Amino acid sequence: MADLTVVERSPDPESPGPRTEREPSIADRIRNLGANRTGALLLLFGTVVAVAWANLSFESYHDLWETHFTVGVGDLQLDFTLHALVNDALMAVFFFTVGLEVRREFAIGELTTWSRAVVPVVVAVAGLVVPSVLYVLVSRGSGYEYAWGIVISTDTAFLVGALALIGPRAQAGLRIFLLALAVVDDIGALSIIALVYTESFDPLPLVVAAIGLVGVYFTRYAPSGRGPVYATLAIIVWFAFLASGVHPTLAGVAIALLVPVYRPSRRDVEHALGLARMFRQSPNSEYARAAANGLRESISINERLQSAYAPYVAYVILPVFALANAGVQLNGEILAAALRSPVAWGIVAGLVVGKIVAIFGSATILRVLRVGEFGPGLTADRLAGGGALCGIGFTISLFIVDLAIDDPGVQNEARVGVLAASVLACALATVIFRISDATHPVREVGRTLVRPVDPRRDHVFGPADAPLTLVEYADFQCAFCSKTSGAIEEVQRELGDRVRYVWRHAPLVRYHPNAVAAAEASEAAALQGQFFAYERSLFADQEHQLPSDLVRRASELGLDVERFEADLASPGVAARVRDDMVDAETMNITTAPTFFVNGQRHTGPHDAQSLIRALEQTAPAGTR
Structure with missing residues (x-):
């Protein structure tokens, strides 16, 4: 859901500050x-x-x-x-x-x-x-x-x-x-x-079961009333299995x-949203039923x-x-x-x-x-x-x-x-x-980056072989993350090719319900080589991150919208965001933004000069 x-x-872009609790959403579905x-x-x-x-x-x-x-x-x-x-x-x-x-x-x-x-x-x-x-x-x-x-x-x-x-x-x-x-x-x-x-097997009832299973498959195409059809076919198939000995x-x-x-899909979600708006504008039983059906069918x-x-x-x-x-x-x-x-x-x-x-x-x-x-x-x-x-x-x-x-x-x-x-x-x-x-004492959990930076996987801005590395776990709907983006730009200007910046996802979904959708949209944009352009677009307008807004941004950036929508619905994109969220939970990251400087968790202020000092102080020997 x-x-x-x-x-x-x-x-809620006006949230008062970084939150100290994050929804255990890495697996909302984790095996109910x-x-x-x-x-x-x-x-x-x-x-x-x-x-x-x-x-x-x-x-x-x-x-x-x-x-x-x-x-x-x-x-x-x-x-x-x-x-x-x-x-x-x-x-x-x-x-x-x-x-x-x-x-x-x-x-x-x-x-x-x-x-x-x-x-x-x-x-x-x-x-x-x-x-x-x-x-x-x-x-x-x-x-x-x-x-x-x-x-x-x-x-x-x-x-x-x-x-x-x-x-x-x-x-x-x-x-x-x-x-x-x-x-x-x-x-x-x-x-x-x-x-x-x-123990005993009679193949004839399985013919009936097979016919019932074919019916189950094609029931998905019924325009309505699928529930009773599924239930009836399920009972027939169950009795057929019982009679067969399986x-x-x-x-x-x-x-x-x-x-x-x-x-x-975006269209189903937008359709459900439209029906919900109709019900809000004119609350009656017909619109209520249509809105409920639209939400369910999405x-x-x-x-x-x-x-x-x-x-x-x-x-x-x-x-x-x-x-x-x-x-x-x-x-x-x-x-x-x-x-x-x-x-x-x-x-x-x-x-x-x-x-x-x-x-x-x-x-x-x-x-x-x-x-x-x-x-x-x-x-x-x-x-x-x-x-x-x-x-x-x-x-x-x-x-x-x-x-x-x-x-x-x-x-x-x-x-x-x-x-x-x-x-x-x-x-x-x-x-x-x-x-x-x-x-592994509590104080040590999350002090070190659990997944090393991989230029083939991560979103890296700057030279892949730069001696200094700044990793940020952040949320596209977090106002503090948006403000911190200016500090990141200053760090990059001052350190130049000596630093590489890496973005990873840590959406605070309890407070920012659209954050996961925005993260997945950025990954879909990344498949067309436009991750950081899409990132800037999201931070520029944090109040509008509904599905239609996400697709509109892709169009404004000149992306192939049809491919973008297909990628947005793909399991690979969802898995990419989920992997970062698992990283974040593993390291007990409960606020956004959270930084790692040269692989170690940063606990000080997030302004540019503080980040630069931390990067310089923890730089590998011979690179300072």
Whole structure:
């Protein structure tokens, strides 16, 4: 919804000064799937209640979830248990949201280009293979080596919540890396469920499912009423998957991958803005409905569905799933059996040892080989802690326990293994992160530029090999940044070719709702070699930075407007701005402008003479 705020709020160029707080917008979308501490705590609460209930009265716990009910008309009837309803129907909604996120990441997110995707893809694949091999080795001879799928997947909901609760300071880079990894991990887990854990298979119903999926794809072209059509086709596809023998939750994934996703276009946003103005001038029900529809239609169906379903998944579906599946008895006999069980030990080894070895090891190899892009803040200790945290394999692990193991006693042992592994993984990650924070004190966070200046990537004014470097993290809507631009020009006049100036983005979006759009527009202009000209244009008129204003500026500068608009909607431009914002959060930059002189954070005044003195005093030896 970040782009939607562009049409609903106006900039505040008269803000009284640099702000001491910045919106955590680097990932407004950062996986609302179980999204934050609240979702993770509810999931944990459901687990604790399930375990307590099963140990206080296992009969009532078992009897409730095995309650049968029938749905149907005439001779066409389906019989479900309450447990099956949760695992087959409610979890289809969970997997639907997973599929939406997968679709988004590959279309406009972190996985749009190979250079950005290669690291999380390779690391995630290693995180699937190594734990599986460890499980098979440890559980060899048990007769349940086939259950290796239990250790393949990381629980995204717990991962996000645990990272918020126990993660290190300045964790933006690690968070985005782990979430991109989790997307690939989910793809692998879903594929394995479909290919390995489908017991009986009838291809005929899949023909019906295929027809339904074709209908889902073409529904995007319907002029109106798409919601009921999507819902009807989704139900048909779900029943077809159920009848085919393929686990019906995968219907959710198949549908989600066909739902369109795109960045809001300028024309759609302008249209929504026009409708909102009409309603403001003449408030009535007709204009209200038109304005609401215009605002809704300016956002892709994928993102609207994510926003709509994320709260239900986080606060209802996943806690209910935990309540229905985590009820394991923990008496002495069962714990003793689990301690002797190669299945339980295989799960612990796979999740706790396999995940950290696979993720940390493969990431280290890629870094040594200089393969792919590593974001700022992804130090060895952060990668180790993130790898440990990925050993929380709760949701899909418990899900596959029921698919892969048919013996109730062994299922119990496996659930004990999953719970124990998740606790151990979380504890191990906590220890690693605390050690990491202890070795990187708060006062040191952000003192040094985390991403070295790269003339191929950065916006550099001045000679690329100049001995002095001034980096500014700034916001196009910030009045102080505009005033500081004069000081920058004076620094450049006095130091000449001895200094290079670098601009990086740090939009304060809580106070300047159009700042991200302006930053992306400047990147679109940069693709036509006009970044600094566009920068000056933005600072010259900070009050007008709506989408139409951004395009008008491009036209006034003589840019190819059609190409500008296409670039403005591209994932590459958004990723470029987001990278700078991740840098800023990693370095705990909370005000604009923030300067780095010769790689070190500047804490003094921002006038030209102060910046010149700081540059001269910190100049490399032999260049003063």
